[in-house]
Amino acid sequence: MxxxxxSSVCTALLLLTAWPASAQTVNYGELEEIFGExxxxxxxxxxxxxxxxxxxxxxxxxxxxxRSGADNLPDVxxxxxxxxxxxxSFNEGEVGVRGYDQxxxxxxxxxxxxxxxxxDFYGDVVWAAIPVQLDEIRQIEVVKGPNSALFxxxxxxxxxxxxxxxxxxxxxxxxxxxxxxxxxxxxxAVATAHVSDEFGVRLSAGGLQAHEFSTxxxxxxxxxxxxxxETGTFNIDARWLxxxxxxxxxxxxxxxxxxxxxxxxxxxxxxxxxxxTRVTAATAAxxxxxxxxxxxxxxxxxxxxxxxxxxIADDLRVSDLFKIGADHTFRASFEYKYNQAQGQFFxxxxxxxxxxxxxxxxxxxxxxxxxxxxxxxxxxxxLGMKGGIEPQTGLTDxxxxxxLDATSFNSGLVYALxxxxxxxxxxxxxxxxxxxxxxxxxxxxxxxxxxxxxxPALKATSVFNVESDFDHTFSDLGVTWRNALYWQHNADLFxxxxxxxxxxxxNVAYQSANLGSSDETGFEISLKKRASExxxxxxxxxxxxxxxxxxxxxxxxxxxxxxxxTPRHTLDFGAGYGLGRWEFDLMGRWQSRFxxxxxxxxxxxxxxxxxxxxxxxxxxxFKATDYLTLGATAEQFDEDRIQERAGLATDRRLIFxxxxxx
Amino acid sequence: xxRKSSVLILAxxxxxxxxxxxxxxxxKTIQIVAKTFDFLSHKxxxxxxxxxxxxxxxxxxxxxxxxxxxxxxxxxxxxxGAFAIFVSSAEEAKAARDANAAVFTIGxxxxxxxxxxCLMAVETQPKVTIYVSRAVAQASGIEFDPNFKMLITxx
Numbered sequence: 001m002x003x004x005x006x007s008s009v010c011t012a013l014l015l016l017t018a019w020p021a022s023a024q025t026v027n028y029g030e031l032e033e034i035f036g037e038x039x040x041x042x043x044x045x046x047x048x049x050x051x052x053x054x055x056x057x058x059x060x061x062x063x064x065x066x067r068s069g070a071d072n073l074p075d076v077x078x079x080x081x082x083x084x085x086x087x088x089s090f091n092e093g094e095v096g097v098r099g100y101d102q103x104x105x106x107x108x109x110x111x112x113x114x115x116x117x118x119x120d121f122y123g124d125v126v127w128a129a130i131p132v133q134l135d136e137i138r139q140i141e142v143v144k145g146p147n148s149a150l151f152x153x154x155x156x157x158x159x160x161x162x163x164x165x166x167x168x169x170x171x172x173x174x175x176x177x178x179x180x181x182x183x184x185x186x187x188x189a190v191a192t193a194h195v196s197d198e199f200g201v202r203l204s205a206g207g208l209q210a211h212e213f214s215t216x217x218x219x220x221x222x223x224x225x226x227x228x229x230e231t232g233t234f235n236i237d238a239r240w241l242x243x244x245x246x247x248x249x250x251x252x253x254x255x256x257x258x259x260x261x262x263x264x265x266x267x268x269x270x271x272x273x274x275x276x277t278r279v280t281a282a283t284a285a286x287x288x289x290x291x292x293x294x295x296x297x298x299x300x301x302x303x304x305x306x307x308x309x310x311x312i313a314d315d316l317r318v319s320d321l322f323k324i325g326a327d328h329t330f331r332a333s334f335e336y337k338y339n340q341a342q343g344q345f346f347x348x349x350x351x352x353x354x355x356x357x358x359x360x361x362x363x364x365x366x367x368x369x370x371x372x373x374x375x376x377x378x379x380x381x382x383l384g385m386k387g388g389i390e391p392q393t394g395l396t397d398x399x400x401x402x403x404l405d406a407t408s409f410n411s412g413l414v415y416a417l418x419x420x421x422x423x424x425x426x427x428x429x430x431x432x433x434x435x436x437x438x439x440x441x442x443x444x445x446x447x448x449x450x451x452x453x454x455x456p457a458l459k460a461t462s463v464f465n466v467e468s469d470f471d472h473t474f475s476d477l478g479v480t481w482r483n484a485l486y487w488q489h490n491a492d493l494f495x496x497x498x499x500x501x502x503x504x505x506x507n508v509a510y511q512s513a514n515l516g517s518s519d520e521t522g523f524e525i526s527l528k529k530r531a532s533e534x535x536x537x538x539x540x541x542x543x544x545x546x547x548x549x550x551x552x553x554x555x556x557x558x559x560x561x562x563x564x565x566t567p568r569h570t571l572d573f574g575a576g577y578g579l580g581r582w583e584f585d586l587m588g589r590w591q592s593r594f595x596x597x598x599x600x601x602x603x604x605x606x607x608x609x610x611x612x613x614x615x616x617x618x619x620x621x622f623k624a625t626d627y628l629t630l631g632a633t634a635e636q637f638d639e640d641r642i643q644e645r646a647g648l649a650t651d652r653r654l655i656f657x658x659x660x661x662x
Numbered sequence: 663x664x665r666k667s668s669v670l671i672l673a674x675x676x677x678x679x680x681x682x683x684x685x686x687x688x689x690k691t692i693q694i695v696a697k698t699f700d701f702l703s704h705k706x707x708x709x710x711x712x713x714x715x716x717x718x719x720x721x722x723x724x725x726x727x728x729x730x731x732x733x734x735x736x737x738x739x740x741x742x743g744a745f746a747i748f749v750s751s752a753e754e755a756k757a758a759r760d761a762n763a764a765v766f767t768i769g770x771x772x773x774x775x776x777x778x779x780c781l782m783a784v785e786t787q788p789k790v791t792i793y794v795s796r797a798v799a800q801a802s803g804i805e806f807d808p809n810f811k812m813l814i815t816x817x
Contacts, residue, residue, distance in 0.1 A: 027809075030701075034694055034698065039813065047809045048812070049813060326815075475788055
């Protein structure tokens, strides 16, 4: 089956390169210059001006990234209105969209140029292992609300697409060195080669070594064995204009990192690789995109019960984007994904699933300023286990031989009331798929200990979202005022270690389980003035109230209690000033109290109420020459330590950087 | 009654003259038009001829933006052999296309596109909107990049 698919892909690639065509992939830079605002494909799959997308989207530009002074993606994202953030350790931070943030947040799909970097094994995003350097990012597109109708499973609470510069159209050549507190030693390099007008390649690499935050106050068992943070990533992105109109891209990436888990600080050493090839061409039938990638994760869990596993995900996506008449755009899509994991987590057996998906998007320009977008997608998943099942788990083959179907949709009406006022009305449903670990882990220690068991019968969580947005632009002031009001219903929530523990022989056993449902109501309001020179500022506020309907018999834990674990109030703010060669920026964030959980072997999950806190960051940039920029950043300068979650506290950081642009 | 008729006549005259003579395109608009050339299936060669009719734009400003092309002031009938022509009215656009069916016609306003006279018109306020006539594009054999076509307003 898989060989047949690969043959089909190769045939399709050959056919595409032979067809007369008149298209290439999106030239973000030039289109932004023309339209005076960023262009995105993350809303519907169709290139759109960000002011016209039928979703709630924020764009973080390269300018924003540089002026944040941050050296990692979560630190950049933490000041976006509507996003939740808690740092777990030096090398790991959890980012959530509109609440439900958890250790290993499984509800947010993160993409690198459209390729998922979401880790299917645990169901999370390992930000530090994403093979991208901050200097090579053109923009980060943040979609708030489900978008599974476009991206499939796990675009449940939102999507973040990291878009890099294009080696065919952009020249990005930069070397950055950073040092600072926590004995930080960090470097990155990005180089672009335009071999010809038709061929460009960009290489990037980066890495860091540092000391973990202070373990003061941690339970002894959690503080023992922590790894010192270490990260290394590499990426190559080559794009070839095969004909004036047909583009072929090849990307490859690798990453390695040492991290300490949230909740119990367990150390883990991960390695990841990816390879991707993509052909985009216009034919008489439309703009056809064939995208094939493989993501590989090597997991080396270094906890008390050391475990290893390998997760390989192969994915083929084919889409056709076409217009009928002047007012109707359609996008038909098909996706096949084969996902498997093998190793000690599964008693050396292999858990796998194949997903077949089909979708259609219809964008209708009803009248000037009025657009209706509808997208529908069906996913069919077939689960299985090869190689036997650990008898003590009580699981059977029959439980693994199951299917799962999910119908997701996005519908959005965009109405430009005036040239400065836009209303968006949206309704959508997305799905969060249980991770491979949730579905099938079988960890049974040789002696007495904790048994972790997956649950192959888990249902996917569905997220139904209804939202109304209003944007107003004060053109004279260059200020954008945004408002969003939403209601969400989350059905069939599930959690790892969420069930009431029971015993198997001498062991205490935990099994993943569906937990119940939960509703969220919230609103966001923000004001932002962008300016590269002079004064820029922003202020945003999010209110969210969550009500759980958790089934009886479920023990509260980090993965099963949401209404207390999301701060009700979050305020973000910032101000900056650009003056010639100098840039001064101040960013802040305040959030109200919430409940988190800490895990110890002795006591299991225990709730910890964390007080509200304020984080203040400051950055100064100085363009010493046309090629050299120096920076100094103080993260959390208002507090020596902040308990952002139960467990390891976040220490103040000072970062000094030098960036050479060629 | 006579006063009302005079007002109507004056208004009609202003409307006609308005339709015939819009304000010359500013530099920002010319720059946007120039960038759209990069999204053509058949991009213009360096040295391609570009004509600017009276009142359509300042020829010097167009030459400054399209530095690799040969820009000259002229009439609609000078479109013969030209890659593009900036016109000040729908009538000029039609005359230019009579002279050269494949010429890229840039009009003063969306009305010129609505009447299927010009290929393209650009608004820059309050935000950039690019209008393209499907009928003129088809008749002129002009094709844009499909991604670009998703971002423009076709008429």
